Amino acid sequence: MGLVFLKRLKGLVLPLVLLMVWEIASRQGRAYALTFIPIEKIGRSLIETILSGELLTNLLASLGTASTGLLIGGTVGLGLGSLMGLYPRVDKIIGPVFHSFRQVPLLGWIPLIGLWFGNGCLAKTLVVCLASFYPMVLNSYAGIRNVENNHLEVGRVLGASRWQTYRYILIPGALPFIFIGIYHALAFSWISTVGSELLFTAGPGLGGMMQTAQMAAKMDIVIICVASIGVVGLLMNVSLAKLSGHLLRWRSTR
Amino acid sequence: MNAISTAKKLPIPADALGLLAVPLAMLALWVLVTRAQWVPEQLLVSPTKVIEAVGELWEAGELQGHLQNSLRRLFLGFFSGAIFGLIFGVLMGLFKSMEDYCAPLFNAFRQIPSIAFIPMLILIFGIDETFKIIIVAKAAFFPVALGGYDSVRGIPKNYFEVAKVYQCPLWPLIKQVVIPATVPQILTGLRLSLSRSWMVLVAAELMAADSGIGQMMEWGRQMFRMDIVVVGVFITGLIGFALDYGFKWLESRMARWKMG
Amino acid sequence: MGNLIHPDFKRSAKSLSGELSIQSLHKQYRLERNYLNVLENINLTILPGEFVSIVGPSGCGKSTILRLVVGLDSDFQGRILLDGKPITSTSTDRGIVFQDHRLFPWMTVWENIAFALVNSDLPSAEKRDIVSLNIKRVNLTGFANAYPHQLSGGMAQRAAIARALVNEPKILLLDEPLGALDALTRLYLQAELQRIWIQHRSTMIMVTHDVEEALFLGDRVVVMQANPGRIKRVVPVPLEHPRDRSSPLFHRLKDEILADLIDTDSTAEAKRAKSLALRSDLG
Numbered sequence: 001m002g003l004v005f006l007k008r009l010k011g012l013v014l015p016l017v018l019l020m021v022w023e024i025a026s027r028q029g030r031a032y033a034l035t036f037i038p039i040e041k042i043g044r045s046l047i048e049t050i051l052s053g054e055l056l057t058n059l060l061a062s063l064g065t066a067s068t069g070l071l072i073g074g075t076v077g078l079g080l081g082s083l084m085g086l087y088p089r090v091d092k093i094i095g096p097v098f099h100s101f102r103q104v105p106l107l108g109w110i111p112l113i114g115l116w117f118g119n120g121c122l123a124k125t126l127v128v129c130l131a132s133f134y135p136m137v138l139n140s141y142a143g144i145r146n147v148e149n150n151h152l153e154v155g156r157v158l159g160a161s162r163w164q165t166y167r168y169i170l171i172p173g174a175l176p177f178i179f180i181g182i183y184h185a186l187a188f189s190w191i192s193t194v195g196s197e198l199l200f201t202a203g204p205g206l207g208g209m210m211q212t213a214q215m216a217a218k219m220d221i222v223i224i225c226v227a228s229i230g231v232v233g234l235l236m237n238v239s240l241a242k243l244s245g246h247l248l249r250w251r252s253t254r
Numbered sequence: 255m256n257a258i259s260t261a262k263k264l265p266i267p268a269d270a271l272g273l274l275a276v277p278l279a280m281l282a283l284w285v286l287v288t289r290a291q292w293v294p295e296q297l298l299v300s301p302t303k304v305i306e307a308v309g310e311l312w313e314a315g316e317l318q319g320h321l322q323n324s325l326r327r328l329f330l331g332f333f334s335g336a337i338f339g340l341i342f343g344v345l346m347g348l349f350k351s352m353e354d355y356c357a358p359l360f361n362a363f364r365q366i367p368s369i370a371f372i373p374m375l376i377l378i379f380g381i382d383e384t385f386k387i388i389i390v391a392k393a394a395f396f397p398v399a400l401g402g403y404d405s406v407r408g409i410p411k412n413y414f415e416v417a418k419v420y421q422c423p424l425w426p427l428i429k430q431v432v433i434p435a436t437v438p439q440i441l442t443g444l445r446l447s448l449s450r451s452w453m454v455l456v457a458a459e460l461m462a463a464d465s466g467i468g469q470m471m472e473w474g475r476q477m478f479r480m481d482i483v484v485v486g487v488f489i490t491g492l493i494g495f496a497l498d499y500g501f502k503w504l505e506s507r508m509a510r511w512k513m514g
Numbered sequence: 515m516g517n518l519i520h521p522d523f524k525r526s527a528k529s530l531s532g533e534l535s536i537q538s539l540h541k542q543y544r545l546e547r548n549y550l551n552v553l554e555n556i557n558l559t560i561l562p563g564e565f566v567s568i569v570g571p572s573g574c575g576k577s578t579i580l581r582l583v584v585g586l587d588s589d590f591q592g593r594i595l596l597d598g599k600p601i602t603s604t605s606t607d608r609g610i611v612f613q614d615h616r617l618f619p620w621m622t623v624w625e626n627i628a629f630a631l632v633n634s635d636l637p638s639a640e641k642r643d644i645v646s647l648n649i650k651r652v653n654l655t656g657f658a659n660a661y662p663h664q665l666s667g668g669m670a671q672r673a674a675i676a677r678a679l680v681n682e683p684k685i686l687l688l689d690e691p692l693g694a695l696d697a698l699t700r701l702y703l704q705a706e707l708q709r710i711w712i713q714h715r716s717t718m719i720m721v722t723h724d725v726e727e728a729l730f731l732g733d734r735v736v737v738m739q740a741n742p743g744r745i746k747r748v749v750p751v752p753l754e755h756p757r758d759r760s761s762p763l764f765h766r767l768k769d770e771i772l773a774d775l776i777d778t779d780s781t782a783e784a785k786r787a788k789s790l791a792l793r794s795d796l797g
Contacts, residue, residue, distance in 0.1 A: 010351075018359070035378045093276050100262035100277065103498070104491035107369075108468075110460060111475040111483045116297065148476035191367035195457055198369060207370075214373035222374050230366035235364070415586055416616050419604050420681075421633045430629065434620035 007103025037220045045220040054209070059228060061204035062193050065121070069128025070189040074182065077238075081181075084137070085144030085174075098137065105249025106131050108194055110199050119200035124193070131192035132185035143174030179244040186240055190233050301481040304488075307481035316470070321489070322461040324455060324466040327383065330420040331390025332451045336444055339395040343402025343443075345435075353403075358397070368393040368454045372461055386455065393454040401443020405436035437508055445501035452494055467493075519627065531686035532562040532717035534583065539592035541578060551742030553577050556592070558561055558745065560685075560719065567732030570629045571775060575743025578719045580687045583719070584610045596685065606633070611676035613690040615670040617662040623649070623673045624658040630680040642663050648676040651710065667698035672706070679714065688720035692727065704730055719768060725771050729764060730757050737774050746774060 019039060026036040049055040080098075084091040109128060117123040147170055155169045196209025206225050213221035281301065288300035309380055311317040346353045346360070372389060379385040413435060417427050459468025467486055474482030530672050539556040539568070541548045552575045560566050568576045576693055581587045583594060585604035594601045594742055596608070617626045628645050636644070649658055652672040662670055671691055688707075692700045704727055728735045735749045749771060753763060 007354050010354040014355055014359045015362075096274075096425045097276050097280065100491070100495075102377045103495040104487055105449070105456050105458065105494050107453055107457040108471070108487055108490040108494075110457075111471040112480075114475050115478070115480055115483060134348055191369060194367055195369040198372060199457070199460055210370070214376055217377060219374070219377050222377060226370050226374055228367060230362065232365070234362075234365040277591055292774075412612070412614070412616050413618065416612075416618075416629075419584060419602055420587060420630045421606060424631060426632050430621075430632070431618065434618070 001205060006067035032219065035219055036222065042220045045218075049221065049224060055224065057226065058204050058206050058209040059232070062197065062206045063232070065124050065128055065197070065205065066189045069125050069193070070132045072125075073189070074136045075133035077133040077181070077185070078178065080133075081137035081140030082144055082174075083192030085141040086133055086170075088116040091141075095208075102134055106134075106188070107195050107199070108113050113119050114200065118202075120202045122195040123200050124203070124205070127184075127196040128192050135188060136181045139177045139184070140174060141170040143177025143181070144170060146177060147173035167195050167243050176248055179248065183237075183240060183244070186236050187233070188194065190229075190236060194229055272433035280512065296478065296480065299484055303481045304484045307479075309486050311470075311482070317485075317489075320465055320467050320470045324459065324468070325384045325493075327390060327466065328451060328455050331387040332394045332448055334387070335391030335394030335451070336398045336447060338391075339398030339443075339447070340402050340440065342395075344406055346399070347403040347406025364396050364400070368396075370423075370452070371458050372458055376462055386458050386463065386466075389458050390451045390455050394451045396448060397447035398440070398443045401440050401446070402436070405439035405443075408433065408439065409435045421465070437506065439504045441501065441508060445498060445505065448497050448501060449494060452490075452497060456490055523536045534558075534560040534685055534717060534719070535592040535593075535597070535598075536579070537581075539582070539590060539594065541575070541582070553590070554742040554744045556743075556745060560717055562684075562717055563715050565718045565731055565733050566736060567728030567734070568581075568719065568736045568738060569723070569728045569771065569775065569784055570738030570743075570746075571724055571740050572723075573743070574738040574740035576704040576738050577689050578743070580610065580689050580719065580721055583685075584608050584687055588718060606630075606681040608687065609681060609683035609685070610687040610689065611671070611678045611691045613672050613693045615662070615667075615674040617673055617677075618672055619662050622659050622661055623654060623665070626662070626673060627677045627680055630677045634681075636677040644680055648680050650678065651713075652676040652706070666699075667695050668703055671703065675707075675710070678711070679733065682714075683716060685717040685719065686714075688718060688722075690721055690723065693722075700724075700727070705756070707731060712755070721785070725768055725775070726759065729767055729771070730759060735767075735771060737771055 022036055023031050023039055026038040027033075028036075078215075080094070084094060084098075094147070109130065110123075113123050113126055117126060151169050151173060152165070155165050160168065191206070194207045197205035198211050199209050201208045205231055210222050210225035213219075213225065284298075284301055288295075288298055301483055308317070312460075342356075342360075368389060371392060375385045375389055379388065409432065413431055417431050423433070438514040456471075458469040458471045459466035463472075467489055471483050471486035471490075474480070474486060536556055536558045539553055540551070541553040543552050544550075556579065558566075564699070568579065570576045580589055583596075583601065585601055585608065588602065601608075616621075617627070621629065623736050626643060627639060627648060631644065634641070646658070649655055652675050654672055654676065655668060657665065657669065657673075662673070665673065671694075675691070691707075692703050695703065707720075709733055720728070720731060725735075729751055732751055735751060736745055737747045737749060738744065739746045747766060749768060751757075753761065757764060
């Protein structure tokens with residue numbers, strides 16, 4: 001117990017030093033005070049943005065975009081990846097196209113999507129869809145391909161029907177990979193939500209809020225947004241890790 | 255014998271054709287759709303126009319200039335970020351006390367997407383080169399640091415025991431055991447971080463730049479020059495592919511002792 | 515229990531060094547809040563040039579003894595002396611072969627074996643000679659430049675034996691060296707080990723699961739039992755090397771030792787069943 005406590009304490013040293021340096025820098029005159037906002041002022045702005053509902057509105061808008069995109073892109077990705085994994089012919093036809101499209105960095109599509117779909121909600125959601133689509137295709141494909149042949153043989157020997165083979169062997173066998181896919185898709189959907197909101201500034205969202213604050217040189221708001229983005233990302237990771245730990249408890253962990 | 259050799263020979267051209275068939279069909283469709291004007295020019299630019307745009311940009315020297323600027327930023331940022339990341343990650347993997355002090359802050363920052371730092375960095379450094387190199391370095395730092403840390407922690411205890419049995423001194427231990435055992439994973443971390451750096455750089459250039467492939471695309475979007483935007487998409491994809499492929503090649507060369 | 519030295523041991527006069535003496539050795543592991551006795555009062559003296567086999571059920575601490583002797587673990591009570599000097603850390607006068615060959619996958623057979631000389635001051639020409647001599651010794655000539663993944667299990671284990679022999683250790687410890695191999699390779703490598711032992715004339719201690727292997731190679735067989743790990747019996751094997759596996763004495767000793775092991779195993783099994791029953795009563 002004592003040891004764990006000491007370890008936690010050590011972990012706090014660096015952040016505290018950083019905060020102190022920040023605070024000292026903020027008191028070095030007006031030129032510094034613009035970028036190094038005093039901690040106390042950040043705190044006050046935080047309370048203000050919470051009370052006015054500004055933070056919550058934008059946060060919810062971002063979460064909405066992220067989850068819509070994740071749901072649509074992830075489901076389509078899961079379907080396509082599974083089809084590619086199950087049917088070599090589909091893989092042969094779609095694989096090369098998929099892999100060549102995948103080479104373009106996600107946010108590189110933004111100008112094109114902007115030209116086609118404007119810079120509102122639809123364009124943002126499309127970017128997020130694409131972001132969650134790729135990892136789901138890749139991992140569900142790999143998951144199905146990685147189901148061990150000897151497990152499939154057991155199914156064949158026991159006379160499992162096609163449906164039973166899916167239900168009892170292929171899907172559970174692919175599940176660890178699919179979870180890795182969801183993991184990545186979740187992370188990418190959040191990153192791309194922020195990215196698309198920074199670039200498509202119409203409508204509410206943390207990215208848009210941050211961009212507006214940057215234009216107005218309001219460092220405190222920018223910092224609050226960055227921190228909120230980090231906290232949401234962390235919460236997403238932790239809850240998914242808990243969930244996958246529960247669903248994949250049959251796997252031996254070292 | 256005969257059957258094997260024919261079986262070995264035949265599928266290769268068939269496979270290559272199969273691989274090319276779909277992209278070629280898509281290209282044909284693209285040409286057809288734009289020729290027949292089923293879709294207005296503003297929504298889908300024709301392939302010929304894209305090729306013309308490449309020629310035009312090349313003649314004017316713009317394309318080369320943008321490419322040069324983007325790649326310079328990418329490599330400056332990537333190398334500085336990766337070197338610091340590697341040193342930091344390996345040290346954190348080797349020394350428990352360093353991990354105790356640094357890991358929480360490291361993990362907290364790791365949660366925040368690099369892109370989210372762009373507005374903050376613009377406020378601190380302005381929109382000059384510094385900001386772009388720093389954001390690329392930041393993007394490169396974390397995956398490399400994580401790869402370095404994981405790979406050092408992941409060296410099987412067995413290897414250290416063998417080294418201890420033969421009383422291996424520190425330097426040979428690092429040179430003959432730690433480095434070879436960690437290289438594959440570190441290279442993977444470097445590859446990941448290179449493609450992330452590229453994405454972040456394109457985003458940063460889209461947001462705030464006076465040159466670079468991203469800026470070229472953003473300009474194309476504002477001027478409704480879809481041909482230039484498509485050129486940009488192609489080039490970013492091509493560069494992304496080349497970087498990834500080059501690193502994979504390097505990985506396979508540096509870890510030749512691995513199976514398969 | 516006292517010191518257990520086989521009285522008719524005759525080879526001792528030939529080699530002078532490599533005498534291992536283990537005196538009232540105890541070792542505990544801490545498992546959360548409980549202490550688990552891994553080894554309890556181990557007393558064993560092994561003469562220079564002797565081959566001692568250790569058999570016992572899993573969890574009796576037989577591999578732990580080897581880890582203590584080689585110096586990978588120094589957390590114990592009691593004394594372990596090699597030629598009268600206490601063992602404090604690893605040293606090149608003690609070699610070990612692990613069950614998993616533990617060759618570095620990024621080094622060739624040659625480089626792996628040469629790694630054993632990483633701390634020696636010999637000129638490199640001499641090192642080269644020593645390595646190639648030891649490759650020849652384990653019959654791996656022609657495989658010097660192969661990577662471990664290109665070797666069969668038996669070949670990899672032979673490379674590991676060569677690596678352990680390079681420093682001409684006074685005592686060679688073998689931790690189930692043939693445990694992961696198929697039956698035929700095993701028989702072949704047992705003969706190889708014997709040949710190496712006769713040529714090398716160093717003390718050897720081998721931990722194994724296989725009673726026949728223990729009897730085939732060992733001058734004495736130490737039978738251990740678990741919970742806590744202790745020596746149950748030391749069986750001298752008064753048969754000439756190389757041994758005839760079909761001789762009546764060989765068979766009788768094998769049956770005796772197996773009976774010992776099954777006995778301890780079944781008492782342990784009974785204990786476990788009893789404690790389980792108890793727990794279910796309480797629960």
